[in-house]
Amino acid sequence: xxxxxxxxxxxxxxxxxxxxxxxxxxxxxxxxxxxxxxxxxxxxxxxxxxxxxxxxxxxxxxxxxxxxxxxxxxxxxxxxxxxxxxxxxxxxxxxxxxxxxxxxxxxxxxxxxxxxxxxxxxxxxxxxxxxxxxxxxxxxxxxxxxxxxxxxxxxxxxxxxxxxxxxxxxxxxxxxxxxxxxxxxxxxxxxxxxxxxxxxxxxxxxxxxxxxxxxxxxxxxxxxxxxxxxxxxxxxxxxxxxxxxxxxxxxxxxxxx
Amino acid sequence: xxxxxxxxxxxxxxxxxxxxxxxxxxxxxxxxxxxxxxxxxxxxxxxxxxxxxxxxxxxxxxxxxxxxxxxxxxxxxxxxxxxxxxxxxxxxxxxxxxxxxxxxxxxxxxxxxxxxxxxxxxxxxxxxxxxxxxxxxxxxxxxxxxxxxxxxxxxxxxxxxxxxxxxxxxxxxxxxxxxxxxxxxxxxxxxxxxxxxxxxxxxxxxxxxxxxxxxxxxxx
Amino acid sequence: xxxxxxxxxxxxxxxxxxxxxxxxxxxxxxxxxxxxxxxxxxxxxxxxxxxxxxxxxxxxxxxxxxxxxxxxxxxxxxxxxxxxxxxxxxxxxxxxxxxxxxxxxxxxxxxxxxxxxxxxxxxxxxxxxxxxxxxxxxxxxxxxxxxxxxxxxxxxxxxxxxxxxxxxxxxxxxxxxxxxxxxxxxxxxxxxxxxxxxxxxxxxxxxxxxxxxxxxxxxxxxxxxxx
Numbered sequence: 001x002x003x004x005x006x007x008x009x010x011x012x013x014x015x016x017x018x019x020x021x022x023x024x025x026x027x028x029x030x031x032x033x034x035x036x037x038x039x040x041x042x043x044x045x046x047x048x049x050x051x052x053x054x055x056x057x058x059x060x061x062x063x064x065x066x067x068x069x070x071x072x073x074x075x076x077x078x079x080x081x082x083x084x085x086x087x088x089x090x091x092x093x094x095x096x097x098x099x100x101x102x103x104x105x106x107x108x109x110x111x112x113x114x115x116x117x118x119x120x121x122x123x124x125x126x127x128x129x130x131x132x133x134x135x136x137x138x139x140x141x142x143x144x145x146x147x148x149x150x151x152x153x154x155x156x157x158x159x160x161x162x163x164x165x166x167x168x169x170x171x172x173x174x175x176x177x178x179x180x181x182x183x184x185x186x187x188x189x190x191x192x193x194x195x196x197x198x199x200x201x202x203x204x205x206x207x208x209x210x211x212x213x214x215x216x217x218x219x220x221x222x223x224x225x226x227x228x229x230x231x232x233x234x235x236x237x238x239x240x241x242x243x244x245x246x247x248x249x250x251x252x253x254x255x256x257x
Numbered sequence: 258x259x260x261x262x263x264x265x266x267x268x269x270x271x272x273x274x275x276x277x278x279x280x281x282x283x284x285x286x287x288x289x290x291x292x293x294x295x296x297x298x299x300x301x302x303x304x305x306x307x308x309x310x311x312x313x314x315x316x317x318x319x320x321x322x323x324x325x326x327x328x329x330x331x332x333x334x335x336x337x338x339x340x341x342x343x344x345x346x347x348x349x350x351x352x353x354x355x356x357x358x359x360x361x362x363x364x365x366x367x368x369x370x371x372x373x374x375x376x377x378x379x380x381x382x383x384x385x386x387x388x389x390x391x392x393x394x395x396x397x398x399x400x401x402x403x404x405x406x407x408x409x410x411x412x413x414x415x416x417x418x419x420x421x422x423x424x425x426x427x428x429x430x431x432x433x434x435x436x437x438x439x440x441x442x443x444x445x446x447x448x449x450x451x452x453x454x455x456x457x458x459x460x461x462x463x464x465x466x467x468x469x470x471x472x473x474x475x476x477x
Numbered sequence: 478x479x480x481x482x483x484x485x486x487x488x489x490x491x492x493x494x495x496x497x498x499x500x501x502x503x504x505x506x507x508x509x510x511x512x513x514x515x516x517x518x519x520x521x522x523x524x525x526x527x528x529x530x531x532x533x534x535x536x537x538x539x540x541x542x543x544x545x546x547x548x549x550x551x552x553x554x555x556x557x558x559x560x561x562x563x564x565x566x567x568x569x570x571x572x573x574x575x576x577x578x579x580x581x582x583x584x585x586x587x588x589x590x591x592x593x594x595x596x597x598x599x600x601x602x603x604x605x606x607x608x609x610x611x612x613x614x615x616x617x618x619x620x621x622x623x624x625x626x627x628x629x630x631x632x633x634x635x636x637x638x639x640x641x642x643x644x645x646x647x648x649x650x651x652x653x654x655x656x657x658x659x660x661x662x663x664x665x666x667x668x669x670x671x672x673x674x675x676x677x678x679x680x681x682x683x684x685x686x687x688x689x690x691x692x693x694x695x696x697x698x699x700x701x702x703x704x
Contacts, residue, residue: 057380057381083383096378097397097473111392112382141475142473323637323639323650325639325640330664330668333667334667418545443554446553449546454537454542
């Protein structure tokens with residue numbers, strides 16, 4: 001294990017089983033600062049489970065995880081400290097329904113980071129402005145559209161100043177017209193230098209934003225490489241099959257348009 | 258003596274005193290019963306095996322037995338093992354313990370109806386279980402349990418009458434004493450009944466306003 | 478400890494006779510409440526506004542007064558006033574039954590209303606009279622949906638039956654108290670009494686659950702857990 005100054009996240013040999021079924025069969029990868037890695041693959045390949053193992057919302061059976069050279073998996077006692085440094089965006093948004101958009105973004109700052117209320121409010125408004133929603137600050141989740149909800153949840157995660165952002169199929173639950181506004185925000189974030197792991201089906205997005213694409217199936221990493229290589233000349237037949245099917249369904253990348 | 262005079266001079270004074278006792282009983286037991294209910298519900302859903310089992314058994318006992326039996330155990334039973342309660346104390350303790358069990362079922366149902374994603378999102382932000390329950394789960398669960406808990410509160414207003422069975426002279430007790438002395442059961446209990454109807458109506462109205470005030474679009 | 482157990486053992490026959498009384502009370506009140514409650518619920522949903530208001534008044538009265546007050550009012554007051562010399566047991570069934578009717582009518586009313594007006598429209602369009610539609614289409618469905626709420630009503634009535642102690646009905650609690658005061662052993666007697674109630678409560682609900690499964694229609698309605 002090298003002490004590489006540039007490595008933000010390192011995941012080694014993750015195994016996870018639910019009952020008799022092994023969902024993750026030995027996943028390893030690492031991300032350097034500022035990189036965006038996109039994970040693709042068929043449903044049930046364990047992509048969501050992997051993300052949840054990274055911030056320990058799901059406890060893994062075997063394997064290790066390092067965040068900025070500190071081992072996350074060993075600390076039973078202070079997982080919360082690590083979670084503050086990892087931002088997670090869920091497919092179902094999971095906004096706190098009893099709080100306004102502003103309070104949703106604020107609450108992590110006030111209750112977890114214990115920041116002064118006034119400062120927290122200012123930061124929260126700024127984060128909402130970054131995702132284009134400062135006018136909706138006082139609305140409740142039930143009053144927001146799907147795309148707005150997801151942008152608030154991104155703002156909520158970003159407010160904590162995480163070292164890495166984990167996106168779990170951020171647009172899968174959105175109506176097609178709303179997907180664009182969310183992808184815009186995520187793209188902007190990637191270009192600004194945030195370290196990110198994104199699980200998604202949006203191939204166009206993957207091609208234009210990812211530094212590297214990881215193809216997972218059946219709990220294993222089948223293939224990984226830069227987008228151009230994976231899409232034009234992958235090492236594995238299975239990768240090519242999957243990408244063909246998906247590109248048919250979801251259309252070509254932004255560059256090709 | 259005419260009915261009106263009877264009511265005004267003989268019935269009303271003790272009955273109003275009794276009403277004050279009833280009000281003391283319910284003001285003391287309603288908030289505490291609700292708080293106990295919340296604690297039991299949280300203990301049952303989030304506690305470890307031991308705490309959870311205790312909460313289950315507690316709820317089973319206090320919802321499976323009549324309030325009157327619980328009152329008798331407290332007031333007549335405990336002295337035989339050396340613990341003495343005054344009628345008022347026995348009544349309040351029984352009311353708190355009993356309504357706590359019913360409240361806990363409503364709150365528990367509400368907690369379990371909240372999507373697991375809420376807890377996940379809270380933990381993802383770095384909140385520990387305690388903070389997540391306090392700031393995210395309970396504010397939503399409590400709003401959802403308002404109808405059920407309101408129902409239970411109104412029940413308690415009425416069942417406070419059982420305090421008389423352990424010699425605590427509240428509204429019903431005061432009425433019974435006058436009624437048996439003057440043999441005017443119908444009149445007395447129509448008046449007593451009217452006072453209960455009034456109390457229940459006021460409490461219902463108040464709880465309705467409370468629910469409206471706490472309403473959040475999209476919850477409950 | 479042994480003498481306590483012996484006492485409990487000896488009291489059981491006497492207490493179990495009380496069970497019979499209690500079950501009689503509960504059964505009678507549930508039945509009376511059922512017979513009165515159904516027409517009341519139909520009247521509230523399908524009747525004219527005067528009928529509906531009258532029924533609402535009845536419900537408000539019988540739900541707003543404590544059981545104890547109702548028992549005192551009727552047994553010591555109204556029944557004598559009306560010249561009826563009813564034994565406590567009968568009076569208790571009447572009072573508990575009239576009160577249960579108020580609660581049951583609301584359960585049935587909720588079930589009927591949850592069916593939506595489509596059912597009635599379809600029945601009428603087949604040529605059924607309103608009364609036939611209610612009897613053959615609405616009620617069979619509404620009653621099935623009401624079983625969980627009804628099961629809850631059973632549990633509540635069972636516990637309320639103990640209050641009839643106040644007018645001298647010889648049910649379980651009265652008998653337990655009788656023995657307790659004579660043997661100076663209140664704790665074992667009342668705890669036994671509590672256990673008997675727990676068995677009757679949960680046992681009865683379990684039986685009603687089985688009933689619900691037996692009459693259930695595949696794919697129908699939602700099981701709300703009351704207990």
